[in-house]
Amino acid sequence: MKLASFRRTAEPEGTRHVGLVVGDDRGWWIHPFPEGTDLIELLAADPELREEAGDAAAQGDGLAAADVVLLAPVYPVAxxxxxxxxxxxxxxxxxxxxxxxxxxxxxxxxxxxxxxxxxxxxxxxxxxxxxxxxxxxxxxxxxxxxxxxxxxxxxxxxxxxxxxxxxxxxxxxxxxxxxxxxxxxxxxxxxxxxxxxxxxxxxxxxxxxxxxxxxxxxxxxxxxxxxxxxxxxxxxxxxxxxxxxxxxxxxxxxxxxxxxxxxxxxxxxxxxxxxxxxxxxxxxxxxxxxxxxxxxxxxxxxxxxxADPELVPPAPRARRRLAAATPEVGA
CATH class of the missing domain: 3.90.850.10 (Fumarylacetoacetase-like, C-terminal domain)
Structure with a gap:
């Protein structure tokens, strides 16, 4: 089973859904799971229950690749x-x-x-x-x-x-x-x-x-x-x-x-x-x-x-402390 995170092209950034992917790189569709579905919980689910959820999602209307923006599948905790x-x-x-x-x-x-x-x-x-x-x-x-x-x-x-x-x-x-x-x-x-x-x-x-x-x-x-x-x-x-x-x-x-x-x-x-x-x-x-x-x-x-569209500040250089803190010989 292939599981993806996505938003529809017309939806604002920050929107996130989980879907079942049908097909491969040459042509694929996404069938959304119910709102609130968590991808990690799907991965952890009993395989039979996951297959049942996938079968149910596949019965619904699918979204073509041109209609969605694929997101990172998960935002890792680490x-x-x-x-x-x-x-x-x-x-x-x-x-x-x-x-x-x-x-x-x-x-x-x-x-x-x-x-x-x-x-x-x-x-x-x-x-x-x-x-x-x-x-x-x-x-x-x-x-x-x-x-x-x-x-x-x-x-x-x-x-x-x-x-x-x-x-x-x-x-x-x-x-x-x-x-x-x-x-x-x-x-x-x-x-x-x-x-x-x-x-x-x-x-x-x-x-x-x-x-x-x-x-x-x-x-x-x-x-x-x-x-x-x-x-x-x-x-x-x-x-x-x-x-x-x-x-x-x-x-x-x-x-x-x-x-x-x-x-x-x-x-x-x-x-x-x-x-x-x-x-x-x-x-x-x-x-x-x-x-x-x-x-x-x-x-x-x-x-x-x-090209980076953002203005990136320069890296800050350290102040030198050792030379200033070391007393001169004979002082």
Whole structure:
């Protein structure tokens, strides 16, 4: 089942409905659920009850793609982004002058917390962030959590995964690099936009696409201005999503409404190519570029980079205190 959040084109921004998606990227319709339906609660519902609700929605009139604006499927209560593709780690390390994957990477899945209020819809324009000349994309698969869990095993964690969607973790690489040289971050290098969508595909819908190790194995591709620049498979993750949820829940809560990203797949970003080639090839994203990401069975998100219509204040510089506070020798 595919579940989407949307508003009708004539409705004001801030309006939000939940609907059943019938069809695929080549042609789809949305059949609204009753007002007040919550997408996360649908994901958590008993599968039979969810199917009954979907059947009832499908009996009503559908809305064509031209009649709606697709929104981010969920506005996450929190977001965690992992680092699970070994080949991507290798490429990025080469860019930092450290070929090879660090031994520590294999010990446990690491993640960073993201800015949930920066989430954008699957077809939204993305304003060019300030202070960057190296805007990049990151192709990821994301899981949507539908139940609160804490200290769960991977087997127990499976019931907490309501479904999956496509995710683009936009990154200002030069800003990010400066922040991480200071042993903190990334922060402003990543907090301006994260695209998720176009809808959430329920976990039971894609269970049959697991490999022999139990990993969800779906083809992932990314194009810039219609030209494919990266591809991989979700089955190449170093940990399964069940393992990611379990690890995140160790001595901590993972809450319904969270979104957990896989991290960038191999060849799923420009920076990985820069690390492997030692040059800015392909070039960083510019205003006017269109980034299109597709994951088999999950759909496609497509965003255009645009000039920022807002006035962004300059970054404040720190006052220097140490030199003024240090007494001169012999004083």
């Amino acid at each position: 977001m965690r982004d992992f680092l699970t593709f070994e080949a991507h780690v290798d490429g990025m390390e080469r860019g930092h002058g450290n070929p090879g994957v660090p031994d520590d990477w294999f010990d446990a899945p690491v993640f960073l917390f993201m800015a949930p209020h920066a989430v954008t819809g699957p077809y939204d324009d993305i304003p060019m962030p300030p202070d960057t000349e190296r805007l990049d994309f990151e192709l990821e698969i994301a899981a949507v959590i539908c139940r609160d869990v804490r200290n769960v095993t991977p087997e127990q964690a499976r019931d907490a995964i309501g479904g999956y969607c496509v995710m683009n973790d936009w990154s200002a690489r030069d800003v990010q690099g400066k922040e991480m040289r200071l042993k903190l971050g990334p922060s402003k290098g990543k907090d301006f936009a994260t695209t998720i969508g176009p809808w959430v595909v329920t976990a039971d819908e894609v269970d049959r696409f697991r490999d022999e190790d139990g990993f969800l194995d779906l083809e992932m591709t990314v194009k810039v201005n219609g030209e494919q620049v990266g591809e991989d498979r979700s089955g190449h993750m170093g940990w399964s999503f069940e393992q990611l949820v379990s690890h995140a829940s160790r001595a901590s809560w993972v809450k319904a409404g969270e979104v957990l990203g896989s991290g960038t797949c191999a060849s799923g970003s420009l920076a990985e190519s820069w690390g492997r080639t030692g040059s800015l090839t392909p070039p960083p994203l510019q205003v006017g570029d269109v980034v299109e990401m597709s994951i088999a069975r999950l759909g496609t998100v497509r965003n255009r980079v645009v």
